[in-house]
Amino acid sequence: MATEEIVLEEEEEEEKERMVTLGSYKGMVRLLRVKAEQEEEEEEEEELDSFAATAASEEIMLLWGMQQPTLSKPNAFVSQSSLQLKLDVCGHSLSIFQSPSSLSTPGVTGAVMWDSGVILGKFLEHASDSELLLLQGKKVVELGSGCGLVGCIAALLGGQVVLTDLPDRLRLLRKNIEVNLRHEDMRGSAKVMEFIWGDDPDLELTEPPPDVVLGSDVIYSEGAVLDLLSTLRQLCGGETTIFLAGELRNDAVLEYFLECAMKDFVIGRLDQRQWHPDYCSSRVVLYVLSMGRICVLPELLVCLALAFRKTSFAQQMQMSLPCVKQPDVITCKAAVARGAGKPLVIEEVNLNPPQAMEIRIKVVCTSLCRSDITAWESQAIFPRIFGHEATGIVESVGQGVTEFTEGDHVLTVFIGECGKCRQCTSGKSNICEVLGLERRGVMHCDQRTRFSINGEPIYHYCAVSSFSEYTVVHSGCAVKISSVVPLEKVCLLSCGVAAGLGAAWNVADISKGSSVVIFGLGTVGLSVAQGAKLRGASQIIGVDTNPEKGENAKAFGITAFINPHDSKDPIQQVIKNLTDGGADYSFECIGDTGMVTTALQACCDGWGLTVTLGVPKVKPEVTAHYGIFLTGRTLKGSLFGGWKPKSDLPSLVDMYTKKEIQVDEYITHNLPFEDVNKAFNLMREGKCLRCVIHMAK
Template sequence: MTTMDQVIKCRAAVAWEAGKPLCIEEVDVSPPKAHEIRIKIVASGVCHTDWAYLFGAGKGMQLRPFPLVLGHEGAGIVESVGPGVTKFSPGDKVIPLFLPQCGECECCLSPKTNLCRKDWKNTQQGVLADGTSRISCRGKQVYQFLGIGSFSEYTVILETSLARIRNDSPLDKVCLLGCGVSTGYGAALNAAKVEPGSTCAVFGLGAVGLAAVMGCKDSGAARIIAVDINKDKFEKAKEFGATDFVNPKDHTRPIQEVLVEMTNGGVDFSLECVGDVTVMRAALESCRSAWGTCVIVGWTELEQLTVAPYDLLMGRTLKGTYFGGWKSVEGVSRLVNDYMNGRLKLDEFVSNTLPLNKLNVAFDLMKKGESIKTVIAVTE
């Protein structure tokens, strides 16, 4: 029996309010409207941003409305398309994107940026182009985190925020390209533009940081210093290409002083993958004067970064990146191909696979630092 044009009843993990565990609920997912696609989510990675929003909302983060379906590292299969959709068909394998690529705006037409803002304000508030979401529960509208909401068995996505991928792609692996891996990997390749033979430092060895390590290695860096307060992460960082390991807890001096001494003047490239302004400052100050480049990758809405002008006047470059600089639709499809052709690691990031009803367990593992990346098997 076809579900096209019908409301689909399915399961979703609903956040009813900030700071409270997620509840598995039966939700209604409406058919797609014009230029929208309804997809069956097969798998979704659990990103630190999901956890941080749930437990940080109202504490300085930009408040988004509740109730809310979190999740933005999904992969699935097109179930139906709305009027006007020409690039997608039922059965296509796809990855939703929190950063759109409309292909028409000033940013999309420029090679200088990937920051398309098509329907940006709406999706940041958890709704689609018409100002509403397609998910409801108990008679209430349920918002879709970043316009996605991949912790639901079905969701509806704007066509400009969806990448079609090859049909032999394993969705429980390529879902990771929806955020963390793409962000860290692209930070090294696209933002830092790490050079062969260079020395790099990566601060923070979560999935984003490990992907940044991988990007530094693939760019030909000769020395990659992995920095984290959890020494248990160093062995995994070595697997991705790290050559040196520094735990700030092992030193009484500021970590930037340690790195400058280790490298006889500072690193050529530093990548901050924590989202902490103190670490950001340390990453900048660990760079070599005259040409060192620091890229801020970690996300925070809680604090302001203070920089000493001297650090920049002496030739250092400080910059940020969003989604690793990838033009999202094109970039994710390319990265999937790289993975399928053996040029990109993904399997090595997955530390746990859990069903949808164990999503709170996945958050606990993340909070305790006992997982790199948990993949949620949303549907079979």
């Protein structure tokens, strides 16, 4: 967002105002602030004060005119008469203790919960789930933490949180932190500190400056406003973003806060359409402040508290919020699984529009993966729509999506790439913390389904669900491809072929002249073989109990085939005899954890590497003697071959178009959508590698 100067001509005056654009979000919103000339500093300061006062009063008029809060109405989300508030958030049930008796003390609001705290906390969760805000690994300071709900939520979302308050509030605050942040899977941390607004903050709070500052119900007293703003100025750096949630109690206090804050901060007000849909209130307002420019939440539409002089807030909002046509719910056919192992039923389903950062796709082709079979036979989440290897055409996009437009050709992936989390930025992993493997049958952003039949939710599979004429995926789980690439072929790069090639190249990094053994010669195993062949491995041994696979495997690079049923000796011993003491690399591509141990034993001492790719069908635990690892052997897991989908798959597709890798050769069957159950039977009987299912045109 480059800073630019613009000139505004006023109708009633001939003088021209010099303004600075502080930020522009895709042309939808501009943040403006008067740029003071150094030689006219005092005069400009007076003008800025006048501007701030005018804008603040207009904001108050707009808030009260639009929302008309009823102050006598009780809190919608909390009961201040109870000793405990329970709230489900971030997959955990929080129990927040409060002190109802403290309300008898004049001016005390911090020992009980208010709606503003619940709304701010649920907004953070919603924005994080929608990938519009990332707290993972960020330094977060909460002011006036009170009972600690907001800070707890920030810590559960991965923030390194410091919760602060007055000395007499710390005992209750520490108790709530201790009770609610014991979860083993908590991604962040929480620490409690005493802090009085207006005092010099501890260096731990300011060095380095926090990424995010939070405050709920902190704008409550005119006497505390200047101390609060002084604290915010001391805490914040140029990249710090402040989120403040307040109850609409006293327009004079709020106007005074805004008037004073506008002298030092850029201020935005979050439209309620961007809050958590179940946690909205006309009695609460959410503000975003920054000393530089508001550099987070670039996908949100922000209602501004800074604008042109003599332009009313109502006019600003009308200018800033474009009318965007929302996609409709559509009805389409999908193959619905109603129970484990039961035949799929093609039914009409309703598919909701894509939400923020999602896209809706018209599926063209989808291939059946063995993982679909494994989940269909065993997992308990039903009714469900399976399928995750797919190609299609974008039908519509949700808010904030800029990478895709209607008509784009795309490849879906079952793990995404947000590009912002620790894993994505590490350069060491493809296991995105935000868009990782989804096992609960819902979408990443809001933990809800997009499919339904007569109001009944139909669950997703791996956040893709491609056994449907249309589907919705997160934009981070789709890769744009050229319109000339055959969709009926490259759908195999959504999982199986890419997973095998990546395991050979990215995870194992097979060296020239090495020996390789592969357990399981399905599409994944044969893709490992192809990868080993292209890397120049001298021995590529395939192991499978299906004798028919031996001959076919030669086309993908297998140099020797072993059927364990034909051997009297343990298979690991046979392999050691063939490879002069053990293979350099072994790959378990079946999903049999007992075979993982065998693969380890088939490797050589010193540097033997075993890579496991298969999805476990029953028992997930691996048992191995400690001595195997003591002698230098290594076991590594591989998910999607280590590929970062959005960063790496375009180059893999390019290799296919240049005929540098085999893909078409894995396709043994092509079937229409109505024969989806036939595809399941073919794979269960071991009669196909990949069956491509074609949707009706």
